[in-house]
Structures are given as C-alpha cells and as structure tokens.
Amino acid sequence: MIVRAVHISKYFSIEGGVFKRETGLVRALEDVSFSVEEFSTLGIVGESGSGKTTLAKILVQLMAPTKGVVEFDGSKISNFRKDMQIVFQNPYASLDPKMRIKDTLYEPLLIHRLAMPKQLRDKARELLDAVGINEDALGRFPAEFSGGQRQRICIARALATQPKCIILDEPISSLDLTIQLKLLDLLLRLKERFKLTYLFISHNLNVIKYMADSVLVLQGGRIVEQGDMRAIFAHPSHPYTESLLRSARR
Amino acid sequence: MNKLLLVGIAIIGFLSAAAILAPFISPYEPSLIDSASLLMPPSYAHPLGTDGLGRDLLSRIIYGARISLGIGIIAVGISLCIGVIAGSVAGYFGGLADSIIMRSADIMLCFPTFFLILATVAVLEPSIINIMVIIGLTSWMGIARLIRSEILSLREREFIQAAKAIGASHYGIICRHLLPNALGPVFVNATLGIAGAILLESALSFLGLGVQPPVPSWGNILIESKATLGVAWWITLFPGLAIFVTILGFNFIAEGLRKHWGYNA
Numbered sequence: 001m002i003v004r005a006v007h008i009s010k011y012f013s014i015e016g017g018v019f020k021r022e023t024g025l026v027r028a029l030e031d032v033s034f035s036v037e038e039f040s041t042l043g044i045v046g047e048s049g050s051g052k053t054t055l056a057k058i059l060v061q062l063m064a065p066t067k068g069v070v071e072f073d074g075s076k077i078s079n080f081r082k083d084m085q086i087v088f089q090n091p092y093a094s095l096d097p098k099m100r101i102k103d104t105l106y107e108p109l110l111i112h113r114l115a116m117p118k119q120l121r122d123k124a125r126e127l128l129d130a131v132g133i134n135e136d137a138l139g140r141f142p143a144e145f146s147g148g149q150r151q152r153i154c155i156a157r158a159l160a161t162q163p164k165c166i167i168l169d170e171p172i173s174s175l176d177l178t179i180q181l182k183l184l185d186l187l188l189r190l191k192e193r194f195k196l197t198y199l200f201i202s203h204n205l206n207v208i209k210y211m212a213d214s215v216l217v218l219q220g221g222r223i224v225e226q227g228d229m230r231a232i233f234a235h236p237s238h239p240y241t242e243s244l245l246r247s248a249r250r
Numbered sequence: 251m252n253k254l255l256l257v258g259i260a261i262i263g264f265l266s267a268a269a270i271l272a273p274f275i276s277p278y279e280p281s282l283i284d285s286a287s288l289l290m291p292p293s294y295a296h297p298l299g300t301d302g303l304g305r306d307l308l309s310r311i312i313y314g315a316r317i318s319l320g321i322g323i324i325a326v327g328i329s330l331c332i333g334v335i336a337g338s339v340a341g342y343f344g345g346l347a348d349s350i351i352m353r354s355a356d357i358m359l360c361f362p363t364f365f366l367i368l369a370t371v372a373v374l375e376p377s378i379i380n381i382m383v384i385i386g387l388t389s390w391m392g393i394a395r396l397i398r399s400e401i402l403s404l405r406e407r408e409f410i411q412a413a414k415a416i417g418a419s420h421y422g423i424i425c426r427h428l429l430p431n432a433l434g435p436v437f438v439n440a441t442l443g444i445a446g447a448i449l450l451e452s453a454l455s456f457l458g459l460g461v462q463p464p465v466p467s468w469g470n471i472l473i474e475s476k477a478t479l480g481v482a483w484w485i486t487l488f489p490g491l492a493i494f495v496t497i498l499g500f501n502f503i504a505e506g507l508r509k510h511w512g513y514n515a
Binding site for chain 1: 409
C-alpha cells in the first residue's frame with residue numbers, strides 16, 4: 001500500500017440569499033475508501049459529476065475532505081508535495097501562459113532543491129527528452145504548443161519532483177484520438193522507467209482497461225464497484241458498471 | 251505596436267526627456283526675474299513669452315514638467331505598491347483578510363478624495379513630497395479592486411493548482427504566477443492614473459495648496475496667469491497645453507496598451 005483513502009466524504013454547501021444561509025448540500029463524495037499498491041495503476045472511472053476530480057484534488061491535498069483522511073506509507077511518501085504529483089485534464093489551462101517552458105520546469109526543481117543552478121538546464125532537457133519533446137521548447141511559451149505537446153510538458157513538470165505517485169485526472173480526454181494512444185503508451189513507458197504508481201481517472205472504460213490493474217467505479221460520489229480490472233470486466237456486479245461497459249464496447 | 255501606443259510613447263518620451271534634460275535645454279533660469287521684459291508675448295528671445303515677473307515661460311514649463319511628471323509617476327507608483335499588495339492579499343487569501351481590505355477600500359472610496367487631499371494638505375504643509383504621498387495614499391483602491399478581481403478569476407485556474415501541487419509557496423504563487431498574469435490591465439489603469447494625478451496636482455496648485463512658488467509646476471503657473479489673463483493669453487495657454495498634451499499622451503499609451511494586449515476593460 002502506498003496511498004490509502006479512508007472513508008472520505010466531501011460536501012459542498014450551497015449558500016443562498018443575503019445572509020449566506022446554507023440552502024442545500026451537494027454530496028460530491030460519500031464514504032470513499034480504497035488503497036493503492038505501490039507500482040500499480042488504480043483506474044477510477046465514472047461519468048462527469050461522479051466526483052472523480054474532487055477525489056483527485058483531495059488526494060493531492062488541493063482540497064480538504066469534509067470527513068475522512070488520506071493516508072500515506074511514510075516510508076515511501078515522506079515529502080508529500082514532492083512524492084505525489086497531479087496531471088490535470090485541460091492542458092490548455094494547466095501551464096502558466098506567461099512563463100517559458102524552462103521556467104515552468106525549473107520551478108519544481110528549485111522548490112525541492114533537486115538541481116544546482118548550473119544543472120537546471122540539463123535537468124529540464126532530460127525531462128523534456130523523457131516525454132518526447134524537443135529541447136528547443138525550453139525558451140518557448142505554452143501558446144506555441146499543441147494540446148498533446150502541452151500535456152507532455154505537464155507530465156514533464158510532474159516528473160520533475162521525482163514523484164512516487166502521479167494522479168492523472170483525465171489526462172487524454174481533451175486530446176485528439178490519434179494522440180491519445182501515443183500519450184497512453186508514453187505514460188506506460190514512464191511508469192516502468194521511473195517506477196511510478198498511477199491513479200488514472202477517466203470516464204472511458206477502454207482507456208482504464210488499457211492502463212489499470214485494478215479499478216474503482218464511482219457513481220454520484222459513491223463507490224459502486226471496486227476490484228481487479230479483469231474480474232470486473234468479465235463479471236460486472238453493478239448495473240451501472242454494466243452500462244459503462246456497454247457504452248465502452250460500442 | 252499600434253499607432254496609438256507609438257504616438258503616446260513619443261509624446262511622453264519627448265516630455266520626459268525635456269524634464270530630465272531641463273538644466274541643459276531651458277533657455278533661462280526658471281526663476282530668473284527680468285524687470286526689463288515683463289509680460290512679453292512670444293518672440294525669438296522668449297519663444298513662449300514671459301510672465302508678470304519677466305520670467306521665461308518656456309523655461310518654467312520645462313522645469314514644471316519635472317514637478318508635474320514626477321508627482322504623477324511617483325504618486326501612481328505609491329498607489330500601485332499599495333493597490334497591488336492589498337489586492338493580491340485580498341484576492342488570494344479571501345476570507346477575513348479580503349473583507350477587511352476591501353471594506354477599507356470601500357470606506358476610502360466614500361470620501362470625496364479631492365476634499366480629503368485638500369484638507370490633508372491644508373493641515374500638513376503642501377510640499378512636493380507630501381502631495382505625492384497623499385495622492386498615492388488616496389488612489390490605490392481602484393488598482394486593488396482590479397488586481398483582486400483578476401486574481402479571483404485566475405486563482406481557480408489549473409496552472410495555479412499545478413503550482414500548488416509542486417509545492418510552490420503562497421508568495422511564489424502570487425509573485426511568479428498570479429501577478430504576471432494579472433498586471434496587464436493594472437498597467438493600463440495606472441497609466442490613466444498618472445494622468446489623473448497630474449490633473450489633481452494642477453487643481454491643487456491652482457487652489458494654492460499644491461506646489462508652492464517659486465518652484466514652477468504647471469498648475470501654479472496657471473494660477474499666476476489668472477491676474478494677467480486679459481493682457482497675456484500665452485501664460486494661460488501654454489501650461490494648459492502642456493497639461494493637455496501630457497494627459498493625452500498617457501491616455502494614448504493606456505488605450506494603445508489595452509489594444510496591444512487585447513483587453514476589453
């Protein structure tokens with residue numbers, strides 16, 4: 001076990017009127033528990049609104065859960081901000097438009113003191129090389145790159161802190177079909193090369209099947225099914241999983 | 251670069267150069283009294299004429315540019331510092347800090363600024379530094395509001411979340427990610443602010459509470475012209491024209507920057 005979610009719930013209150021009274025409660029996540037083995041990939045699947053992104057944000061502590069805790073194996077994850085990284089869905093919004101690629105890559109290296117100032121450029125070049133981006137990208141701005149290239153740069157930034165675990169929040173769903181498969185293969189290669197653990201979030205079961213060892217199905221913020229990838233594909237026990245499978249086969 | 255921006259930069263560049271090089275390019279000492287040439291109309295010896303004490307108007311306007319532009323730029327510099335810090339703290343941290351800062355801004359906006367400045371200058375002495383500081387301290391609210399709203403909309407963007415995820419500090423996120431993306435519209439606003447500050451200084455000087463004679467500022471040259479307006483039109487026209495052209499220049503720059511960066515504010 002490297003990461004474990006214990007009874008996580010997240011409620012958003014809806015405030016209304018002049019006095020900001022609570023007029024409603026959205027239960028984005030309800031009693032979600034699971035654990036992830038080191039070097040494995042956990043697929044999290046569900047339609048939009050099922051709480052996938054909320055879960056991702058809670059796991060990297062960009063958001064606090066209303067109830068429950070996220071536990072880490074202290075021997076594997078000692079510095080949380082370094083050992084756990086996230087890649088977001090929209091590559092057009094996840095790179096600072098005013099920052100050159102090299103500065104985007106230098107930032108994590110400098111924050112975690114992973115490179116001496118003289119080595120920064122070499123390190124950044126290595127990172128870009130690992131994700132298949134030419135090193136002349138260093139001096140350019142995000143606007144000069146396509147969605148797929150940007151997502152590769154986002155992955156390079158996540159790799160910069162030498163993480164143990166990366167949360168991939170729908171990393172390919174805003175990209176062209178032709179690029180999607182290349183990116184998935186890149187992610188698989190990187191996982192081998194850097195000994196990573198993935199939490200792969202997607203609405204597409206085919207993608208999950210390609211990537212994940214075990215799977216967790218979310219519906220309306222609750223886990224409706226979880227277990228080994230192959231077993232669930234062969235014998236889905238929940239009607240919601242079945243319907244997801246049917247739409248994936250189409 | 252569009253034409254508007256170029257023209258604006260040319261105007262302000264020319265005026266700034268004149269202000270900086272004042273001792274070298276002004277034909278006379280600005281406070282040199284020459285009783286032989288009182289109220290002389292524009293001529294070869296005095297291109298813009300002389301005033302009631304025989305001082306050369308061109309020299310006084312060139313030296314006045316130092317005071318007027320200096321006050322405008324430094325006052326706006328002060329209000330930028332306060333506004334940017336207040337606005338980013340309010341927008342980034344939200345909650346109580348936001349409430350306190352923005353309510354103080356609201357309170358400041360409730361005062362009629364001009365009378366607040368008048369009263370303060372009347373109590374303190376109307377020195378150039380006091381005027382700069384007071385204008386700066388009473389004009390940061392617009393900038394703070396602008397920065398706050400920019401940061402509120404940027405704060406939830408994914409690249410800010412990503413910066414948090416790689417472990418950037420609050421300071422790092424504000425200075426490295428939020429401000430570079432939020433400052434564009436603020437610079438446009440600040441450029442207009444310089445024009446406003448110059449006008450404000452002129453108005454204060456006109457009421458006798460601005461820069462004190464014999465130091466020339468465009469505002470106090472104007473007030474001195476009042477007595478002789480019937481016989482010496484040039485003393486009123488040229489400093490007025492200087493103010494007009496300067497404001498126009500800063501407005502051109504602001505408008506040009508806005509178009510250049512593509513804002514719709």
